[in-house]
Amino acid sequence: MVLSCRNLHKAFGGRSAVDGLSFDVAAGEAYGLLGPNGAGKSTTIRMVVGILEPDRGQVTVAGRPISGPQARGRDRSEAQAALGYVPQDLALLPTLSVVDNLRFWAKLYGIPRRLRRERFDDVLVAVGLEDRARERVENCSGGMRRRLNLAIGLLHQPRLLVLDEPTVGVDAQSRASVLDTLRGLRDAGTAILYTSHYMDEVERLCDRVGVIDHGQMLAEGPPSELLLDRPDLVDLEGLFLELTGRDLRD
Amino acid sequence: MTDPLRTCLALAGLELKRWVRQPIAVATALLLPVAMAGLVSAALGRAAPELTLKFAVVDLDAGPAGVAFVDQALGHPAVKDLIDVRQVDSRHAARALLDDDVVDVVVVLPPRLSEDLASVGGADIDVWASNPIAGDLAHMIVDQYGIRAQASAVAIARTGAPPDTPWPLEVDVTAPGGQPLDAARHYGPSTGMFFLLVTLGFAAQRFVADRRRGLADRLAAAPVAAAPVLVGRVLAALLIGGLSMATTALSMQFLFGRSWGAAGPVVLLIAAVVIAMGGVAAVVAALSRTPEQAQMLAMGIAFVFALASGSFSPPGAIGTRPALADLVPTSHALDAFALLSTEHAGIAAITGPIGVLLAFGLAGFVLATFTNRRFAS
Numbered sequence: 146m147v148l149s150c151r152n153l154h155k156a157f158g159g160r161s162a163v164d165g166l167s168f169d170v171a172a173g174e175a176y177g178l179l180g181p182n183g184a185g186k187s188t189t190i191r192m193v194v195g196i197l198e199p200d201r202g203q204v205t206v207a208g209r210p211i212s213g214p215q216a217r218g219r220d221r222s223e224a225q226a227a228l229g230y231v232p233q234d235l236a237l238l239p240t241l242s243v244v245d246n247l248r249f250w251a252k253l254y255g256i257p258r259r260l261r262r263e264r265f266d267d268v269l270v271a272v273g274l275e276d277r278a279r280e281r282v283e284n285c286s287g288g289m290r291r292r293l294n295l296a297i298g299l300l301h302q303p304r305l306l307v308l309d310e311p312t313v314g315v316d317a318q319s320r321a322s323v324l325d326t327l328r329g330l331r332d333a334g335t336a337i338l339y340t341s342h343y344m345d346e347v348e349r350l351c352d353r354v355g356v357i358d359h360g361q362m363l364a365e366g367p368p369s370e371l372l373l374d375r376p377d378l379v380d381l382e383g384l385f386l387e388l389t390g391r392d393l394r395d
Numbered sequence: 396m397t398d399p400l401r402t403c404l405a406l407a408g409l410e411l412k413r414w415v416r417q418p419i420a421v422a423t424a425l426l427l428p429v430a431m432a433g434l435v436s437a438a439l440g441r442a443a444p445e446l447t448l449k450f451a452v453v454d455l456d457a458g459p460a461g462v463a464f465v466d467q468a469l470g471h472p473a474v475k476d477l478i479d480v481r482q483v484d485s486r487h488a489a490r491a492l493l494d495d496d497v498v499d500v501v502v503v504l505p506p507r508l509s510e511d512l513a514s515v516g517g518a519d520i521d522v523w524a525s526n527p528i529a530g531d532l533a534h535m536i537v538d539q540y541g542i543r544a545q546a547s548a549v550a551i552a553r554t555g556a557p558p559d560t561p562w563p564l565e566v567d568v569t570a571p572g573g574q575p576l577d578a579a580r581h582y583g584p585s586t587g588m589f590f591l592l593v594t595l596g597f598a599a600q601r602f603v604a605d606r607r608r609g610l611a612d613r614l615a616a617a618p619v620a621a622a623p624v625l626v627g628r629v630l631a632a633l634l635i636g637g638l639s640m641a642t643t644a645l646s647m648q649f650l651f652g653r654s655w656g657a658a659g660p661v662v663l664l665i666a667a668v669v670i671a672m673g674g675v676a677a678v679v680a681a682l683s684r685t686p687e688q689a690q691m692l693a694m695g696i697a698f699v700f701a702l703a704s705g706s707f708s709p710p711g712a713i714g715t716r717p718a719l720a721d722l723v724p725t726s727h728a729l730d731a732f733a734l735l736s737t738e739h740a741g742i743a744a745i746t747g748p749i750g751v752l753l754a755f756g757l758a759g760f761v762l763a764t765f766t767n768r769r770f771a772s
Binding site: 222223225232233235236237249252255 | 405610615617
């Protein structure tokens with residue numbers, strides 16, 4: 146398994162955000178983590194990428210502990226080097242150009258100078274920004290920024306790609322482009338952990354999904370298999386509402 | 396893990412690149428201080444009376460020596476435009492005036508001063524001052540006066556007549572090689588420090604903006620240690636701050652002819668000021684929730700520091716230390732800049748203020764890092 150989460154617990158001020166969550170993601174697999182607002186998705190993602198320490202449990206990436214009691218020094222940084230993180234926020238440098246943004250992250254990930262030009266070309270082509278490399282990010286559209294946000298996560302060719310709602314607020318064309326890119330990566334062997342509120346995206350991309358609420362796993366499996374047990378439900382969204390209820394969330 | 400030094404340099408380079416591409420930040424750091432230096436020098440020309448210190452004289456001698464001190468020493472052409480003199484009846488009344496900041500310095504001429512000087516025995520003249528500039532000037536005048544009076548006494552004892560030249564022969568109001576503190580020399584560092592803090596406010600603004608847009612999270616998820624990331628960014632901010640202060644100092648010296656003092660001590664003092672203000676900016680970055688809040692907070696602190704340290708005080712009030720002066724780093728810096736520019740003092744003379752500034756900066760960084768992890772993250 147490229148990603149393994151075991152019995153994760155996290156509480157904030159006595160309120161449990163993640164409560165005994167376990168799941169795995171294999172190479173070449175896309176795993177959708179679904180849940181309503183406040184279900185514990187973002188907390189889980191932050192523990193997976195090593196930003197947040199779990200109270201209990203452990204996360205390993207590419208066999209190295211990234212969070213938990215055994216996550217230390219070299220193991221942790223090797224685990225972080227094996228993952229690409231695409232946060233929900235547009236974590237970009239707006240006054241710099243597209244390629245300057247890539248250059249900065251290439252330095253941080255230790256990509257050798259001789260390889261950088263080729264990598265920049267590869268990821269820009271992958272996200273459809275090859276003609277906009279010199280454009281200042283502040284002049285780019287929302288969709289272009291989303292695609293650059295993804296390109297940065299791909300730059301160091303990670304074994305695991307973690308995406309937190311990567312298509313929020315973009316047009317259908319950019320969404321389609323992002324999903325095409327992700328399908329290509331998955332088919333090439335990259336493990337993908339994906340969260341989104343768009344159920345159709347998850348159905349189209351993910352081999353397996355985990356539905357969580359109140360920090361606990363409610364259901365897990367391939368979307369088609371989950372629906373097999375509930376012939377009264379027509380799609381993943383129906384299952385999701387059935388599992389998590391129709392009450393409005395904060 | 397990426398080499399910490401490489402990480403540090405990458406972050407420092409990134410900060411510098413972002414600063415260069417933020418025209419308002421560049422203008423605040425480099426152009427506005429030069430413009431202000433020009434305005435200060437033009438408005439407060441070299442020939443203008445630049446400083447007035449208030450002297451109170453308690454003449455307990457009531458003899459010829461006391462009269463000579465007031466008329467000839469304090470009335471000497473070299474100092475008469477710099478000082479206002481008033482006679483006070485008692486030590487107690489003079490002390491009250493000094494404590495109330497009505498006067499800058501008190502000179503007490505003791506009883507029997509005329510007789511003591513005439514007997515070649517010398518005399519102790521007390522000087523009390525509220526600030527170093529007034530104190531130094533008063534001591535110079537008193538010392539010159541005493542030496543000259545004793546010379547007269549010796550001449551009378553030997554020849555039966557005073558020297559041909561009237562005493563005091565000369566009162567040098569400047570230290571060897573030094574220059575009087577003028578308004579431009581006071582306002583130059585004041586202006587520089589004001590724009591320094593505003594400049595560092597832009598760095599704090601970038602910190603907060605990065606935190607809000609998820610860049611800090613992305614950095615935390617990268618295979619780099621937190622310390623080099625923070626150090627790289629802080630070093631770049633301090634470098635930009637130092638560049639701003641150096642620009643003010645150099646433009647004052649080369650464009651407007653107002654030296655801040657010897658290069659070595661000035662560079663050290665600027666470095667200490669930048670570190671102190673960097674600590675303040677770190678606290679601003681840690682406390683602010685939005686970039687706008689960070690910039691407003693930095694601007695507000697810059698004004699408070701300027702007011703509390705007397706940066707905006709008119710030239711005549713330079714000797715008067717505001718009540719909260721000791722609490723703000725800019726006051727200590729201004730004291731040191733005054734020593735460097737008026738007396739061409741060396742590093743030894745400003746170790747105290749430099750120590751205070753470094754302590755202030757260190758406290759700021761520690762406070763920002765350990766009381767609010769948002770700054771370090």
